[in-house]
Amino acid sequence: MTSGLDVLLVCDDLENSPDLVSGLKSSGAGNVFTASIDDNVLKILSNKIVDLVVLDVAKPTMNLFEQFAVVQAYCPKPVICFSDDRDSNVIAQSVKAGVTAYIVDGKSPDRLKPIIEVAMLRFNQCQAVKKELAQVKDKLSERAIIEKAKGLLIEHKNMSEDQAYKMMRKLAMDQGKKITVIAHEICDVIAAIA
Amino acid sequence: MIGDMDLLKVLLVDSDSARSALLSQALQDQGYKVIARVKPGANLLATIAKHRPDLVVIDTESPDRDMLESMSLLNQHNPMPVVMFVDEDNDVVLREAIRSGVSGYVARNTDPKRVRSIMQVAIARFREYQALKDELYQTKNELEKGKLLQKAKSLLMKHKKVSEDEAHQAIQKLSMDQNKSVAEVAENIISVLEIGI
Numbered sequence: 001m002t003s004g005l006d007v008l009l010v011c012d013d014l015e016n017s018p019d020l021v022s023g024l025k026s027s028g029a030g031n032v033f034t035a036s037i038d039d040n041v042l043k044i045l046s047n048k049i050v051d052l053v054v055l056d057v058a059k060p061t062m063n064l065f066e067q068f069a070v071v072q073a074y075c076p077k078p079v080i081c082f083s084d085d086r087d088s089n090v091i092a093q094s095v096k097a098g099v100t101a102y103i104v105d106g107k108s109p110d111r112l113k114p115i116i117e118v119a120m121l122r123f124n125q126c127q128a129v130k131k132e133l134a135q136v137k138d139k140l141s142e143r144a145i146i147e148k149a150k151g152l153l154i155e156h157k158n159m160s161e162d163q164a165y166k167m168m169r170k171l172a173m174d175q176g177k178k179i180t181v182i183a184h185e186i187c188d189v190i191a192a193i194a
Numbered sequence: 195m196i197g198d199m200d201l202l203k204v205l206l207v208d209s210d211s212a213r214s215a216l217l218s219q220a221l222q223d224q225g226y227k228v229i230a231r232v233k234p235g236a237n238l239l240a241t242i243a244k245h246r247p248d249l250v251v252i253d254t255e256s257p258d259r260d261m262l263e264s265m266s267l268l269n270q271h272n273p274m275p276v277v278m279f280v281d282e283d284n285d286v287v288l289r290e291a292i293r294s295g296v297s298g299y300v301a302r303n304t305d306p307k308r309v310r311s312i313m314q315v316a317i318a319r320f321r322e323y324q325a326l327k328d329e330l331y332q333t334k335n336e337l338e339k340g341k342l343l344q345k346a347k348s349l350l351m352k353h354k355k356v357s358e359d360e361a362h363q364a365i366q367k368l369s370m371d372q373n374k375s376v377a378e379v380a381e382n383i384i385s386v387l388e389i390g391i
Contacts, residue, residue, distance in 0.1 A: 130326065
C-alpha cells in the first residue's frame with residue numbers, strides 16, 4: 001500500500017535529514033525530495049507531484065501551519081509532522097491546518113511504516129467526506145439558483161411555476177448549457193432590468 | 195490545578211497485562227481519569243454505554259473481528275475518540291481499524307511519555323473529523339428538506355389549484371399553527387396527497 005510513494009521532506013535541520021530519508025526509503029518511499037523549512041512549500045508542491053509530505057520540525061510555528069492550511073486548500077496532501085513540541089495549542093493548530101498525523105518523539109525507523117500507512121488511509125477517508133460535502137453543497141446551491149430564477153420569472157413574466165421551469169429547461173437544451181447556467185443568466189438579466 | 199470534575203474519563207479496554215497496568219498508570223499521570231478497566235468481549239458496547247466515558251483506550255496484541263465491529267458500531271451510533279495501542283504491525287488489521295473509525299492507532303510498544311501527545315492528537319482529530327461529518331449530515335438534511343418542500347408545494351398547486359406563492363404560505367401557516375417544522379408539514383402533505391391520488 002505504501003510502496004513507491006514520492007515524499008517531500010521538509011526539515012528545520014537539513015544536516016540531520018539523511019537518517020529520516022533512509023528511514024522513509026526503507027519504509028516504502030520511492031523518491032524523497034528534501035526542502036528546508038524556509039523554502040516556499042506551496043511553490044515546490046505546485047512544481048512537483050508528491051504523494052506525501054513529511055515535516056521534521058522541532059518547534060513548528062504558526063507561520064508553518066498557515067502555509068499548510070493553504071496547501072490543504074489548493075492541493076490537499078497527507079502531511080505527517082514529527083516534532084518535539086507537546087504543547088496542546090500547537091497540536092490543535094496542526095490538526096486545524098490539515099496535518100494528518102502529528103507525532104512527538106516517534107521518529108524511530110521501525111515505527112515509520114505503520115505511521116505512513118495510517119496517515120494515507122486517514123487522509124483518503126477525510127478527503128472522501130470532504131468531496132461528498134462539496135458535492136452536496138453544489139447541489140444545494142444549484143437548487144437555490146434554479147428556485148430563484150423560477151421565482152423571478154413567475155414574478156416578472158407572469159408565468160406559472162411549471163411554465164418557468166419548462167422555459168429554463170428548453171433554453172438549456174437549445175443552447176446546450178446547464179440549467180444552472182441558464183438560471184444564473186436569468187437572474188442577472190432580470191436583476192438588470194427590474 | 196484542574197479539579198477532578200474536569201478530567202477526561204477514560205475507559206481502558208485491556209487484557210490485564212503488565213503493559214496495560216503501565217498504560218493505565220501513564221494515563222492517570224498525564225491527567226486522565228481511568229474510570230474502569232474492562233476486558234474485551236462481546237458486551238463491549240454495553241459496557242461503554244454503562245460507563246459513559248469521554249474516550250476509549252484499547253490496549254491489545256491485535257484487535258479481533260469482534261472488537262473492530264464494536265468500534266465501527268460505536269463510531270456510527272455514539273461516536274467518541276478511540277485510541278488503539280496495538281502490538282503487531284499488520285496491514286490488514288491496520289486498514290480495518292482505520293475504517294472502523296478509531297481516532298488514534300499506535301503500533302508497537304509505546305513510551306509512556308508519549309501517551310499524552312498521542313491522546314491529545316487523537317482527541318483533536320476526532321473533533322475535526324466529527325465536525326466535518328456533522329456539516330455533511332446537516333447539508334444533506336437541508337438539501338432533503340428543500341426537495342420535500344418543493345414536492346409538497348407542487349402537489350398542493352396541482353391538487354388545490356393554488357399558485358406557488360399560496361402553496362408556500364399555506365405550508366408556512368400550517369407549520370406555525372401545528373408547531374411543526376416545515377419539513378414535517380411537507381412530509382404530511384406529501385403522504386396525504388400522494389395516497390389521495
